[in-house]
Amino acid sequence: xxxxxxxxxxxxxxxxxxxxAESFPEVLSVYETGSEIxxxxxxxxxxxxxxxxLSRTINSQxxxxxxxxVCLKAAQSRGFTFDGVAGHSLGEYAAMYASGMISLEDAFxxxxxxxxxxxxxxxxxxxxxxxxxxxxPEEVEKVCGEANNxxxxxxxNSPLQTVIAGTPKGIEEVTDIFKGMKARVIxxxxxxxxxxxxxxxxxxxxxxTAKTIGFKAPQVKYYSNLTGGELTDFSDMASILAKHxxxxxxxxxxxxxxxxxxxxxFVEFGPGRTLTGLVKKTLKDVTAVNVEDTETLExxxx
Numbered sequence: 461x462x463x464x465x466x467x468x469x470x471x472x473x474x475x476x477x478x479x480x481a482e483s484f485p486e487v488l489s490v491y492e493t494g495s496e497i498x499x500x501x502x503x504x505x506x507x508x509x510x511x512x513x514l515s516r517t518i519n520s521q522x523x524x525x526x527x528x529x530v531c532l533k534a535a536q537s538r539g540f541t542f543d544g545v546a547g548h549s550l551g552e553y554a555a556m557y558a559s560g561m562i563s564l565e566d567a568f569x570x571x572x573x574x575x576x577x578x579x580x581x582x583x584x585x586x587x588x589x590x591x592x593x594x595x596x597p598e599e600v601e602k603v604c605g606e607a608n609n610x611x612x613x614x615x616x617n618s619p620l621q622t623v624i625a626g627t628p629k630g631i632e633e634v635t636d637i638f639k640g641m642k643a644r645v646i647x648x649x650x651x652x653x654x655x656x657x658x659x660x661x662x663x664x665x666x667x668x669t670a671k672t673i674g675f676k677a678p679q680v681k682y683y684s685n686l687t688g689g690e691l692t693d694f695s696d697m698a699s700i701l702a703k704h705x706x707x708x709x710x711x712x713x714x715x716x717x718x719x720x721x722x723x724x725x726f727v728e729f730g731p732g733r734t735l736t737g738l739v740k741k742t743l744k745d746v747t748a749v750n751v752e753d754t755e756t757l758e759x760x761x762x
Contacts, residue, residue, distance in 0.1 A: 461722040463683075464542040464558055465739075466528045466551030467730030468709075470650065472520045476731040477527035478507045479753040484534040490564065494526050497568040502526055517582065517651055521550050521575035522568060528554040528730030529564070531751045535729070538761055542727070544681030544690075544718060548735055549615070549655065549709050552685060552701075559678030561694065566673050570701070573669035574662075578652070578705070581662035587653025589614070589625045590635065593644040597622045597712075600638075609633050614655035615709045616688075618741045623709075625653035655708055663705040670698035681721070688713025690721070711735075715742050727751060727760055 481487055481503070491503035505514060506523045514520060528551065532540075547555035553574070557567040592600050597613060600622040604611045611626030611634050624631065635645045652658065675697040684691040686700060688710030715738070718726075728735045728750040739748035749760040 461544065461718075462542045462725045462727065463544045463546060463718055463723045464532060464555070465726055465728040465735045466532075466545070466547035466554035466558070467524055467728060467732055467735060468548035469517070469520055469524060469550045469654070470648065471730060471732035471734055472511075472514050472524055473731055474509070474511050474514065476506055476523070476752070477530050480530055480534050480757065481507075483754050484530075484537060486537065487530045487533045490526055490530050490533065493564050494522055494568045497565065498522055498572055515649070517579040518575045521578075522571045524550060524730055525554045525567065525571050527752075529557060529567075531729040531757070532558055534757055535727070535751055535761065538757070540727070540761060542680060544683060544721075544723065545678070546683035546711075546714050546718065547685070548711055549685065549704075551730070551735075552704065554730065555682065556675075556678075559680050559682050561676055561678045561682065561697075562673065570670060570673060574666050574701075574705070577662040577665040578654070578659065580665070581659050582652030584661065585652065585658045586628060587625060587651075587656070587658045588628045588631045589623055589648040589650050589653060590631050591615075591617075591621060591623050591646045591648060592638055593621050593646065595620065595638070595641055595643040599641070600624065603634050603637050603641075607633050610656075610658075612656055613708060614653075616712045617709075618712060618738050620741070621738070623648065625656040625658070627653070627658075655704075655706065657706055659705050663702040666705060667698055667702040670701050673698070681718075683714045683718055685709040685711065685714065689717040711738065712742060715739060719743050719746065
C-alpha cells in the first residue's frame with residue numbers, strides 16, 4: 461500500500477520545483493492556474509524570489525502546495541499510483557487535491573484564503589513555535605500544562621519530537637524547563653503560534669471561504685491531522701479545515717493508522733524531506749522516499 465505525503469510550511473527554499481518544471485513542461489499549467497487565482501506570478505515566486513519573501517505565510521503556503529502538486533504530477537506522468545494521502549498541516553491541501561476531493565482551482569482558492577487569514581492573525585497576536593526533541597510527548601504535555609504563560613503542544617511529529625506553540629513568554633518559560641530535562645529545543649522560524657487558539661481569528665475568517673467550496677468524496681484513503689486517522693465523513697469539510705487551523709497536527713497517530721492499514725511505502729512530494737525523516741524515525745520495515753527534483757524522482761520510481 462503506497463501513501464503520498466505532502467510537505468508542510470517551513471520546507472520552502474529558493475528555486476524549489478524549477479528542476480521538475482523544466483523537465484516536465486506539462487506541469488507549468490499548475491503555476492498558471494495558481495497565478496490567476498492568487499494575483500501574483502507563482503512560478504516567479506517559487507523559482508526566483510529571495511527566501512525572506514518566499515517565507516512569508518501568504519507566499520509560502522501556495523508556493524509549497526504548488527511545488528508538491530507539480531512533483532506529484534511529474535511522478536504520475538511516469539506511471540506512479542498510490543492508495544492513500546496525508547499532508548502535514550499545509551500539506552493537507554495538496555493531499556485533498558491529489559485525492560480528488562477538490563479541483564486545482566479550489567485548492568488555490570482555499571490556500572489563498574488560509575494564507576491571508578493566518579498572516580493577518582499573526583500580525584495581531586504575537587506568537588512563537590519551537591521543536592522539542594529527545595523527550596516523550598506526554599512529558600511535553602505535562603510541562604506545557606503547568607506553565608504560567610500560554611504554550612501548548614501542536615505538532616506530534618514522532619515519538620521523540622513534539623512542536624509547541626504559544627506566546628513568546630510561554631515558549632521562553634518552558635524552554636528553560638525542557639533544557640533542564642536534557643531535551644533539545646529548536647526555535648522555529650515562523651510568524652505565529654500555528655495550530656493553537658491564537659489562530660482562532662484566522663479559522664473564523666477562513667471558514668467563510670471554505671464553506672463556499674464544493675468538496676467530493678476522495679478516490680483514495682484520506683488521513684487527517686485533526687483525527688490522527690483515516691477520515692471517512694466529508695459532509696462538513698469547511699468546519700474540519702477551520703478547526704484544523706487551531707488544533708494539533710497528530711501526525712504520529714496518522715502514521716500508525718496508515719501502517720496498521722497496510723501502508724509499506726511512503727512518498728513525500730514537495731520541497732525538503734522532513735516527512736520522509738519522520739516516517740523513518742517512527743515506523744520500521746517501510747520504504748520512505750521524497751520527490752522534490754528530477755534526481756529524487758528517478759530514485760523514487762526506480
